[in-house]
Every structure is written in C-alpha cells, then in structure tokens.
Amino acid sequence: MVMAPRIRRALRALTLALLLVPAPGMASSSHRAWTAQDIVTSPQIGDLEMTPDGKEVAYLLHTADIAANRPRFELHLITLADGRDRVIAQSQFLDRLRRIPGRNAWSVLGDFGAGVQLYEVGHDGARTELVRNPETVLVGSADGADFGLWQMPPLQVGIVFYDWSPDGKRLVYSRLEAESPVPRQLTGDAVRDASARRRWTPQVRVGFFMRTEEGPDVPIFERPSSDRIARYMGGMTVWGPDYLDFGAQASDSPDPAVQRYRWSFSSGKAVALSLDALTTAQADIIGPNGGQLEVSGRGKDRRLVERLGGGRSIDFGSAMMTLSDVRSPGYWRAADGRFAIVAVKLLREAKYALLRLDRDGGSRLIQVPESLTHCSFDAGLSRGVCIREGLAYAPELVKVNPVNGAISLVEAISPAHSRLERFAKERRTWINRFGFESVGFVLFPRGYRAGKRYPAVIVTHGSDADERFAAPDFEWSYPIQLLLDRGYLVLAVNDPYIAQSEQLQAAIESWNSCNGRLVPAEIQRLVWLNAVESYRSLIATLGDQGVIDPKRIGIAGYSAGSQMVNVAVTQTDLFRAASSGDGGYLEPAVWRFQQCSYRAVYGGAPGDPKARDNYAALAPSYRAARSKAAVLQQLAEPRAGAVEFHEALREARVPAQITLYPGETSASDETHFFHIPANRIGALEENLEWFERWLGNGNGAAKEGAAIPPAR
C-alpha cells in the first residue's frame, strides 16, 4: 500500500511546516564537558518510596564504581524538610525497595554477603534479615547460572521477589531452587535452546511462599524458571481481602498466556481462574471512582476511560498515552476518592508525566518541560515527589503538589551530572511516506550555528528515545553526549508508535504470534521498512533545512535497534557509518531458535523455496553488498547472527569491524546491557572513534581504508 506521490508530497510539506528550524541562542551552556565516565556513572533511579507521613523519601540509586569496575547500588534516604540525603545501605545489588506497611521501615532485596536475600532496613541503616534462602542459585550470563534479566555480574540469589499484603500482615516471597547442580543430558528443544544460549543453565525452580504473623511459611506454588511470569514477574500477584491471586505461564505457545489462580488464606489451596492474554493480565489501574482505568481504541479514537460496574464508564477524553509505564509506574487514589493520579507516558511528546483524574471526568496533566518519573505520594495523596529528568536534564528530586500541580526542587540526584553541559534539543514528530508518524529528538552539538551543515548520527531503539537522562536502555554504548561535544547532531528516533494504527498493531501481533494473518512482505514493510522510511523522511527534512550534511549520516542501535541498523544500511544509501549492538535477529542462523517469528517475517526456513524471496528481501546478511555504511558491531556474546552479518559484510568488502566485550571470568559473559564499567567505557570510545573515522570533519567516508578486508 504505497501512497500516491501527490498525497505524500502534501504530507511532507505539512510535516516540514510543523518543524521548527532551530532558533538562535541554542548555543551550549558553559557547563563542564562530558566524558565517557560521566555517561557510565549517570544516576539510574530505581524504586522510590515516600513515607505515609510525607516526611521522607527512600530511593534506590544504581551507578558504576569505576575504580572497582563493577556496578554500585545505594539506598538513599532523604528528609524532605531539610533536603538531607543519606546513604543508608550499599551493596553490589539492590532491588525492589518497598515501605513495610504499618512500620517505619523499608524492605529491600540485596546482597550483603549472603547472596541476594530479603532485608528490612531502618532509618538508621540498621539491617535485619527478613527471609533468607541459604541454598542460593547463581544468576547471570554465566555457566551454571539461571538466566538473569539484570545488567549485573553473576550473583548468588536466594530470594527473587516479595510483596507485602496491604495491611502488612502477610508477606509473599519467591525463592530459587537449583534442581541439578551439574550439567545434565539435554534433548529436543533444550538442545536447540542451548545452541542459542552459549551458557549451560541448571534446572531451576521458583517456589512461592506465604508468611503470616504466626506459624511457619507456607508453600503456595512452584514453577520452573522457564516460566517467565513466575520467574521475572513475581507471579503477577494481586492481594484480595482473603486471598492472593497469582499467575503462571499457561503454555509455551508463542502468544504467552497467563493462567490465573486464586489462593485462599483460609484453605491454603489455589483454584484456577481465567486464562488471559499476557497483555491484558496486568494488575488493574484504579480510577477516582474505583473503576478500572484503561486506554481503549486506536489512533484518533484512543480514549482514557474508567470502567464502572453495570456497563457504565467515565470518559476522560482522547489519550495518546500509556498508563503506568514500566519506566515510570504508579497510580494513586485519594482516600476520599475525590481524585486519582496515574503516571503516564505521553506518546507524541515522548515524555512522562502525571495525570490527575477527577470523579466527574475532569482531568489535568501535571508536567514539566521534561519528564516526571518515579513518583510517590503520601497516604492522603496531599503531597508527592517525582524525579524530574530529561534527555538533556540531569535528574532532580522534586516535590509535587497533586492539587495544583506545582513542582519545586528538593535536590539534584547527582550534582556532578547537573553541572555537565546541557545540550539544546528539539522534539519533532513527522509522517513518513508510508503515512505513519514518528517521534524523535534533534540534539544539537555544542556551539551549534544555524546555517552550517553538521554530520549526524541516528540513535534508535524502538520506543525509548524519550525524556529520560542518559538512560542506558536507550543510549546503550552510543556516546550521544560525546558526539554532541564533537560537533555531531544526534537524532534520537523512535519507530512509528504502534498506538497510532490498527494496522501496525496487527503487524506486531502477527510477527510475535506467527498467526499468519499478515503475509511476510507486509510484516517486513510495516515493521522494519516503515521505520527506515521514518529515518529517510527525517534526514530529507533536515537536509532540506540545511541542518545536516546528507553525506555524513550515521546510525546506531542495539538489540531491536540493531535490527533497524542492519536493515537501514542494507535497504538505503542514506548512511556512511553504522554501529549495531548485540543483535543478530533477522539473520538466517537465528531461524533455528526463532521459528515462530521467522515464519511471520520470512514465511519459513532459509532453505524453504517458498521463503527464499522473503529472505532475499530483508535478511541483512543476504543484502550486505548493498551497504554504503561502514558497520561496527559490538557484542556481549558471540551471537551467530551478528557474526553472520559481519562475515557477509567482509565478503562483500564493506568496511566492517566486530568487537566482543568479555565477562568478568572465562565462564561468564558481558550482559546484553553492559554492566562492566571498563566495557561500557571501551564501547563508548570505540563508537566515538568509529563515527569520527567515517563521518568526521574532512575525513570523508572512505578516507581510511584499513578496515576494508582483503578479498578472500
């Protein structure tokens, strides 16, 4: 479905008109210049909790210990009256900070020498063990380890999840149990998985237990660690008055479904409830009238409603937003039910804010020019705090008045980062020639002068180019601030957002579930080629506006972004340099362990004659000779697909470089999000050098030929 050129031109003109040419006065501030160390130590805020009396705030801070070359976690406590910030606990790993209901203390998972266990931490930093599982299990990217989701070194883990009942009288927690400490014979799918994984994984089970005020802890249910809901989502527990609901992965079907259960406090038994799609199985978000809040509809029809009983609902108006995003979750309801607040992500603004919802359907955004994230409120919903942060705005703790939306500074989370150069930026939305809208940011280099054309680098990773500060899940090892410092524009670009279109939603569903509703060519077009068209539009616009030098454009992305990089350079002539991070999806070698989604994208196995043309149309390694970009690949593991693309680039004599960053030991790997500071710094610098080499001032794209491999 290609649009008529006339419509396309009209859309393009409209888009152009909407775009701001950067105003003068956007020159750099006089703050300190960024270093790679600044990026690696940028403060990452985890859980944040205000006390019910609104006097104190505790939060988890994740940063890097460069000298020790490992991550550093701190539990901070701030007295709001005087802004005093104290570190009351420090560990190589902290997670899941919670207030203990009814007590003046916090609970947190942490490793204080006995593996990751559950602790109570008081105001004075006094630490008490709450639950300990002495039979810890190694977790991480290591041989003999259960797979870890964190960007962490291999860790011994006893307890992985816990949750307090609202009255604080009950505690549910889960612990890991390794079934077989030594490697065992594998068959069938387990061999396939081992061929994808690189490291041996023992059989591990996740056991959930209930603690009450009396008696021993009671087992509730147990699942293999391959159950992602039990292992990584805490069983999606929801407390009821006399029961606990929990979920487990219903099957290995490509559409992960959740089988929900209800465990009765009195009987100590569980009964099966509904079977839900994973996407609809989230805990309810409660609105001001006690109903369930949800965004329904698509595109212009997308509205926020509160579902009440009896088919009634309250409509809060159109809503191009998501509720309680995992990057800034939360919802709160005033005790008197006068209003509720929900944390939202505004999709077209690519930022996080709060939305105050009144009983009668009135609503009001509480926002700053950047984002409000990690919010927490007191018991009466009369006072709150958030983190204020942005792409070029270092995080600050701010007070939030939920009544009038007033924001006031408490403290900078990292004064050192607040003193760094704050680059000028401009948010843009534009429509590509397929008719889909994207959101992104133009970040202007230090000393930017209008009228001069700059080299530019696109950084992309799906949907998280947004107003958060040096977020490693977006920035990865791409030295955005260092590029800006060296005179590059950085274009932080998202894929066309799914919420705008039923068609995109269907493509994503068909891709993930291989339901066969869309043919491969259409999935290729709506997912990858669509995003490529967004890059093309933005580059054309910035070129037309005289902002960028179209001969010196680079692109960088990891994981999902690496797919986009690999596709972009093998489908267009737009790029001279590229950096593709730790990904090999879309390459034929990956078919063997991604068959469902490959069936959607390609129609079958690489050797299947029916699928042949689909591979030829998209698989980057099959199209390597088309790349006009020099391609750097940085890996945490020697992924087959990534190496396949690299070797195809070399075969085609495209300048290419591949670097594998190591783990701490010979039996462990760097993680998908790098966690070893030396690797992070090394990868940032390697990227900087790569883009300087191929896009740098006066170098031209082909100045240095050393990376062009000899014909073989």
Place this chain on the structure above:
Amino acid sequence: MVMAPRIRRALRALTLALLLVPAPGMASSSHRAWTAQDIVTSPQIGDLEMTPDGKEVAYLLHTADIAANRPRFELHLITLADGRDRVIAQSQFLDRLRRIPGRNAWSVLGDFGAGVQLYEVGHDGARTELVRNPETVLVGSADGADFGLWQMPPLQVGIVFYDWSPDGKRLVYSRLEAESPVPRQLTGDAVRDASARRRWTPQVRVGFFMRTEEGPDVPIFERPSSDRIARYMGGMTVWGPDYLDFGAQASDSPDPAVQRYRWSFSSGKAVALSLDALTTAQADIIGPNGGQLEVSGRGKDRRLVERLGGGRSIDFGSAMMTLSDVRSPGYWRAADGRFAIVAVKLLREAKYALLRLDRDGGSRLIQVPESLTHCSFDAGLSRGVCIREGLAYAPELVKVNPVNGAISLVEAISPAHSRLERFAKERRTWINRFGFESVGFVLFPRGYRAGKRYPAVIVTHGSDADERFAAPDFEWSYPIQLLLDRGYLVLAVNDPYIAQSEQLQAAIESWNSCNGRLVPAEIQRLVWLNAVESYRSLIATLGDQGVIDPKRIGIAGYSAGSQMVNVAVTQTDLFRAASSGDGGYLEPAVWRFQQCSYRAVYGGAPGDPKARDNYAALAPSYRAARSKAAVLQQLAEPRAGAVEFHEALREARVPAQITLYPGETSASDETHFFHIPANRIGALEENLEWFERWLGNGNGAAKEGAAIPPAR
C-alpha cells in the same frame, strides 16, 4: 560425468562376482556376550617401546574407569622372557612414552598431581621429574582452556611435547604459557572463531626450549597456540648432527604451509629453511639404502620407491599403501643396512602390517590375517614386538621375527576382551556406479544363518573402518558389537579411498584449499555423492544376495561420518534410521566460520544467488523433507549446524531426536570423542534403542510415531 548404464552394469556384475557369499560355519563362537561397558573399557594402546636389548616392552594403555566415571591411563612394563606384565605408573593422563637414549629408563608426559609434566620412570616405577612448568594452563573443552585434541577432561598442562636427541644428550621440550588469565576483548576473526567455539579461550603461547647436559635450558622459539604445528605437532622437530630443524605454520592460508627453520647448537640461532606444503613436510622415512622412502603416483601407478642421491632410486613395486600411518607409525633400519622395516597401512585390505625392504629392491610383507600395529624393535633390528588386533580380534602383544616374519603370542592385552564373542566378518571391495572403489567389512550377527535377511547398519567415518579392535575413532558411540549381538549386520564402510584416483585427490585438494579448480557440483559429486553411491552399491549387492532386508537399513557416523549420514538420508531412500554424531558441517549456519571450504562446496555464502542451487543440491537442512530415515543426532556441544538440521527435520515432520551429552561441570563440555564413561555408555545405549526402534524385528519403520513432532 555419469557412466553409461552399460558400463555401469558391467562393473556391477564384476563387483558381484568378486564378492564372497558368507560361507556356512560362520556362526558365533561360544564366548561371552558384549556389553556397553566392554566397548567403553576396550583397551586402547598408545606408545609402545621395546628396550634396545629386546628384553622388555613398555606401553601406554588407555581405558576407562567406569566407577570413577573418567579415563584411566596405565604405563605397563612387560618382561618378554616370562610375559610378566606390570603396571609401573598410573595417571588420569599419560602420553608420549619414549625410551631415554642411553639409559635404562623411560620418559613420559603425565599428570601425577602437578598437571601434565615430563617424568622419567624407571623399571621399578620410580618416578623423577624431568621438566616441570609450574605455571600450568587449563587444556580441554572448557571455559578458560586452551583447545585440547585429546578425548580428555579439562586438564592442567605444563609440558606438551618433548623429544630426545638420538644420543640422549639433548632434550627439546615445549611448554604452554597463558598470556592472559582473564577474558579479553576480541575483534574480527577472533569473534568469528568464538562464535564457532562455544568456550572462551585465553591467549596461550607454546615455548620450545633446549636442555643440554650443562647450563640452563635455552629458549628456541615461541608461537601462539593457534599455530597447529607448534601446538599439536611438536613443531615437527628433526634432529641433525649439530642442529635441530623445526617448523611453524607459515600463515593462516587455507592450505596450511610449514615454514621450516634450522636451529644451530653452536650459535643458538635459527635460520629459515624452505616453505613446504604440510603434506610433504613429514619427517623423512629412511629406506634400507639410507634414502628417502615414498609412495609416488596414483592408482595403478602407485609405487614405493627409495630416493637415493643423484636422481637414482630403487623401486619396490606397486604399493596401494601408506607409510607410517599415524594409527600405527614407525620405520626401522638395520644397523648394517641390510634391510629396513616400515609400518604400512594396506589400503585395499584395510589393515596394518610391516613391510620389510631389502637393499636390492626386494620386499616382503610381515602380516597376520588382522593387523600388526604399534610395533617396536630392538637396536639391532633382530627382534620386535607388535600388537595384533582386528575388527573382531582383541589386542595381543606378539613377538615378530623381522627376518622370517614369524609371529608368536606374548600375552593378551586385556584377557577380559579376548574372551568376548568374536564376530564373523568379511572384507569386501566394490566399485560404485561412479567407477570408484571402496573397502569395507561385513560383520555378521551372532547366530547368522545364510538365507535369512537381516536388518543392517552402515557405520562410516572416512577411512578408518579397518582392522583395529573397537577403535573409538571409528566406532565412536555406535554399538557395533551390541547390534551384532541383537541380530543386525554391521557394514563398516570407508569412503572410496583417495589414493586410487588423481581425480579424487584433486577434489579433496580443491575442497580443502578452495583453490577453485573444481566447480562446486563436481566437489559435491566426488566427495559426498560418491560415498553415497558406494553405500548404494553395497546395499544393492547384499540385497541381491539375500543377506540384508533392504527395508531395514540404518546408517551411523560421527564428525566426517555425520556429513555422510546427513547427505545419505537426504539424497536417497535407502535408509529408515540414522545416527549422526557431533557434526554440522555442510549446514548454512557453518558458513560463517568455514568460508574457504564452503566456497569450494557451495560457491559462496548461503545468501549469494550464485550459490543458491549448490546449497539446494546438498545442504542437508535444505533437503530435510526428503529423508525417509528417522534421524538421531548426538552432540558433545550444541553445534549450530547440527541443530539447524534437527529443526529442519522437525519442520518437515521427519522423526528426529537430538541429545546433547554434558561435560563434567557447567563450564566444560563433553569432547568430540566422548571421554566421560557415563556419556559413552549412554550414547551407545541410545543408538541401540534408536536402531531397534526403527529397524527392529517386526517393528517396521513407522511403528512408533512418538518422535514425529506435531506440526508447528
């Protein structure tokens, strides 16, 4: 180049005429029946050395300690006068047993608790350390280990090679040195290799040193462990009167060439000598006149000659044999030069023997109906010993009279194995429809009755279906003796031997070196399809003769044999069951780290349109749907190519099973030749069950459908 049907029929008739129909009276002996344990503990003889006075023989025995689940090595000493056999040393690893020239003692590499070091062992078993490298390096299929060639657990290794000068006054040895104990960043080809390897390998260097009777040990040369000649071939050292010659890998070129050097005793310096092809760089084999022995020519023109000075040579006649095969090496020359003896492999007989060569060109085979291997002679070449062994003949130490060829028994190496059932066998040679000759053995089941048709299993691994006893390099995990016990014929079949044809030699060279002289289709035809034609011919003959049931034929092979299995089942309808061991070569996923040879076989990368038809013609995973055989795959590592084939079989709903056998720990793997007794037994039994299930009496091929995967 396909032969005319008439010629083919003629050849076939000729072949048939040459074949013996098994004679009556070949029924089984009354010996004890084989178990899997018998196969796993079968005695593997390593180095064997007779003393210069001809009174004693020392040898290394490699077997399995089933209770401890690990390999066992013993150093045996036999007094020939009374046949007394004593174990004078025992270790988890022994290698490279040598007489120490001029001394009444042996030297051996062994691990006696300090890693693998060099020891002197006396008659009484007294052990003295000769060279010790305290900075040992882990070697094996483990993380942080240098790659090991042995079927061994991960071992700490200090010394890897040594050699005495003929006068015993000098000792050259090499030691491993790890350069970087922790993983390091990898780039380029090292990433590609890491994607092929599974385990992290540290940077290891091999340092060669010279010890003399005085002064400290002197370094000679040092190479990275990636230099296969330095690392695994002891630098191919050759002693001269006042120098030591050694070689190193000349480059990473696909044709491995050897740069030879000469290290002077007096100057302590090395000068470069010639650059040789690896195949011609073997140490000279000396004939009775002091000239160099070699087999020259091909096919019927193949002759054994001794090259003398001045272009003269002595012709010992036609010679379908190889000299000093690595499986039974050796050559000896009488002190008075009256005659020489060389260990040979007779290619058409598929057995090992000795060839006595007289000065005047006379020659005489010294042989038994089976093989003579591991021979050794006294200083005057008046007495010798060998191991007598065969496919169905347990090894015995025998005396050999080099003058008259008389053979007499000294002792059975493993009396327990000598008491086992000795199956009837018949050697066959036949010509396939491409015109090439193969050699193989028909092994008859216990209680064989002529006139009854039996199910049959081909076992194949290139060239080593020959007269050696339960040789694990041929038999691997295929339970030949258990199949015979259960009423199967076993066909131990070799590829058409290369020596018969210039054309085959050219194909192998073009394949290994990707020299481009043969087109891919011709390489495919001469290498894989050619061997498949040999199977077809043999099966047709045995079917015509009423010996086998053509509906119940299986095939098994590992490594190179796994290629043959995978090709055979995807090119023919001959087989109902197959077992393919630890191989994935020929699959598209392997292209990225086997590009040279893949260029020869396929003409390029899987995504290259020029190569497409070549992949479609041979790649087993592209042809999986053609398999009429249920395919079992057994792996030591989760090899990408193997999994690719398995997944393609499942996709095509061909019954398939894949099993990965584990290493000792989560950070190590089973080795290509399994070394863990429990894995060996498990794999033998899994194969037995697989063939019983799909070929078993009355089962028919499709009786049990459980392994047929559901459509996905």
